[in-house]
Amino acid sequence: MDEVRRRIRLKHYSLRTEQAYTGWIRRFIFANEKRHPRELGAAEVEGFLTRLAVEGNVAASTQNQALSALLFLYREVLKIDLPWLKEVVRAKRPRRLPTVLSRDEIAALLGLMDGRPWLIANLLYGTGMRLMECLRLRVKDVDFARNEVLVRDGKGGKDRRTMLPRVLVEPLQREIERARRLHERDLSAGFGETRLPHALARKYPRAAREFAWQFVFASENRSSDPIDRRERRHHFDDAILARALQRARRQAGMVKPVSAHTLRHSFATHLLEDGYDIRTIQELLGHKDISTTQIYTHVLNRGGRGVVSPLDRAG
Template identity: 50%
Template sequence: MAYKKEHVKERFRPKPGKLLDQVREVMHYHHYAIRTEKTYIKWILDYIRFNGTRHPREMGKPEIERFLSHLAVNRKLAPSTQNQALHAIIFLYKYVLDMPLNDYIDATRSKKQKRLPRVLSQSEISEFFKHISGTKELMAKLLYGSGLRLMECIRLRVKDVDFENHQIIARDGKGGKDRATVLPKPIREDLRLHLKGVRKLFEQDLAEGRADVYMPHALAKKYSGAGKSWLWQWVFPAKNYSKDPRTKKIRRHHAHETGLQKAVANAAKKAGINKRVGPHVLRHSFATHMLEAGKDIRRVQELLGHADVRTTMIYTNVMITNFETLGSPLDNLDND
């Protein structure tokens, strides 16, 4: 079972202690996102429980293969989910236990199901936006108008919105890459107005000594005052303060993604759209409608941040076809 190598530069030895605490320590040291940390720990726990709560040091290739095969055969998980579990286990053995897995993992692979992306038509998009308002509407329009992923939108910072060049910089996207995408004309003034409100909130936090936003990786040490600067603030900050799960600092984080997910689902329901609609459907719709408008597929690939143009090409399968012009063999049948 093939897998990509984890990109960790040097060996870091965690302090003696509980296994999961060691996993957290190593992941924190190498600046893994908190979401990745939680996901990896979940899979490591599942692996241990599946094998009768034995310590991973007592297990190896056979136990890993049985666990991964169980995910494919019994739980019928998607290939990407099975690979995620594999990467978590590889990380555990290689970087926490210092027991690299040198053997090929011969597990039953999950079958990849070919599914077309769920896309809204132009008329459905128009009706959808009649039923969402406020900040959630602005966020939804960024997903549809810029092709952002959900967390790319949620994690936008002030410095990433470039009004002069009419672009948005999506930072640390899938694969850890940055990219530029379009800032739609219809929402530019709304976004400016929104940021004025965010600026007032920031100045209030600053006056209360709480304007210390989370800084990625080692930037908090490199630029010690950047967390209190306007440019690094969240475009969509949370209404309330919260505790950082790692540093335990009380500060204002970005808005939680569940708020936007619920708002999008509710708007689609009110609009009478008989499809399961989430934030990613808006990104799918952006890609499809751009291609329908005749935009170059390579350019759309860049805007979406796809590593391979074949990923972008899947949207050509859901583009509008003029079925009336296309016709059907039944049209030519002589009913007389």
């Protein structure tokens, strides 16, 4: 398992991917009476994935994640090229339309939030960022002069730019000033070093202690880094935001499910409603394929010609 973690970090996979992959590999080994994966083959892998679907009743995305973990184990860690792995069929993910809030629902939801969760939720809806892209935002990547946010190392390892809503300039400046005070306090206490992505810590040894590299949404307290166990100040806990969103949803009397990603879906849909072209929205969202962005045209019922029901014309 140590070698699994080493290979994952060598390839710069995220901590969450590391946790997911090691979890699935451990479950696979235990499901086969702790036999070494070298002794296992197609029957065991297919049996494990089948039990997940039939007995565990997991979603297709979960089953595919388990398969990806096992593919990584055999190809990258054990260096075993097993032709039968290519024949293992990935579960087909159902195509579902995203949940989107109306503008009134967005206003009601955000109006019932306060503090840092309010600012983060507004930033998610106002910029279209993914949750972790927002929480991992560094001070240097907020450009107030150009009203832009630079999203570093987004999904697929790509950078992109998105707009910074003008109404969030002052609240975000106050948040950055708060981060500055926390950083100065950490430096005085002998800390103040943040985790840098990939090998930047070796390339720029002093950068980790510079304010520019600190998280905008710095956590209240320092904690032990799960990778190297060094005490650092990490970013805001996403679980706190999730609870704040659910609390606001209940207070607003909404029956729709609401998550941080719902705000991103609403951002894209509302831009389409305002007449922005789909290529622009694709760039703002950081989608690799235009077909991913086109799903929002179906949310609007504007696929093709935007058909009007004959019942609405009957009167």
